[in-house]
């Protein structure tokens with residue numbers, strides 16, 4: 001069966017045919033490709049067509065598909081069994097490896113997804129501070145937990161409402177929404193909700209509604225305001241962690257959060273999430289502390305073995321290569337786009353993340369996004385797909401560079417674009 005037939009069949013058995021909504025190619029006027037295989041920088045679909053992959057499973061595969069050392073680690077771990085629900089050495093070694101390399105982290109707890117990590121961080125922040133409200137920014141994504149499926153309300157300023165059915169208004173009341181970059185709004189919220197705010201949650205490099213780069217001053221101001229109000233600053237580094245350097249944006253900006261959440265890269269393509277921070281906060285978690293958190297498959301040995309080797313391969317040289325090769329990709333794409341009807345586009349890049357967007361304006365919050373971006377993205381995505389270039393299938397998703405982008409892949413990209 002080809003991709004189209006498989007998708008038609010999938011629609012019968014699975015809601016919308018997919019197990020995560022962005023995979024549905026909604027609004028892209030074509031059916032999703034069923035992927036059969038990946039190797040290095042490439043994926044192959046069930047129709048036998050191959051693509052240069054700039055989605056990389058939405059980030060985790062920083063070394064590309066089937067990295068031989070990660071594969072070997074997975075197989076080796078697998079041969080001893082794949083879950084014990086008990087202590088094992090891979091997660092200990094990974095914890096030690098991370099704690100020894102990221103200065104503000106003294107302890108880490110592993111779980112199985114980014115959503116779980118943020119969910120734990122929300123509960124932990126509330127448990128530590130004894131307060132119930134959290135601040136979230138418009139345009140940041142933190143996974144699909146109820147507390148984060150909240151958007152700015154259509155009524156009075158400062159009100160919020162659920163962005164998904166099934167989330168109660170009670171939950172919406174506890175999440176306060178601000179616009180990225182607007183420190184005055186954050187200050188006002190702290191005054192209006194004095195001694196009620198447990199934490200500010202932010203993607204320090206917002207990369208889930210396009211790439212909305214924030215200034216260091218803004219992040220620093222959030223740090224200060226949290227300190228002044230005894231609230232916690234939580235960096236959600238599920239995308240940026242181990243990508244913008246090993247220590248993510250915390251390391252890059254020198255601004256230290258109280259808690260950090262990880263996912264995606266941390267598992268090297270296997271399901272892993274984590275919450276980390278100083279011991280004084282992490283010890284609030286069960287079994288030591290009063291904040292409950294658990295997981296049958298947490299610290300899964302196969303996943304941790306993959307994650308550990310994956311992290312060990314992220315040397316200083318690896319980051320230089322990652323950023324250099326991504327910059328080359330962006331340049332090649334820009335040249336082609338400028339001469340082929342996409343002059344209205346710019347590509348915003350930060351390290352190995354890039355985002356083609358149909359405006360030349362500077363963008364730092366979601367109110368600035370161009371109105372026609374979905375239609376414009378559809379045109380770009382369609383041509384790219386035909387040419388064997390796989391972009392993340394949504395206008396709001398960034399492109400992910402990887403260490404599989406060798407020079408010959410970039411040559412191939414040129415060929416595919418210009419032919």
Ligand SMILES: *Cc1c(COP(=O)(O)O)cnc(C)c1O
Nearest residue numbers: 113114115141142143238239263
């Ligand atoms: C992907 C993502 C999540 C959710 O992680 P899942 O593993 O998909 O549950 C949370 N926060 C950020 C910043 C993300 O990019």
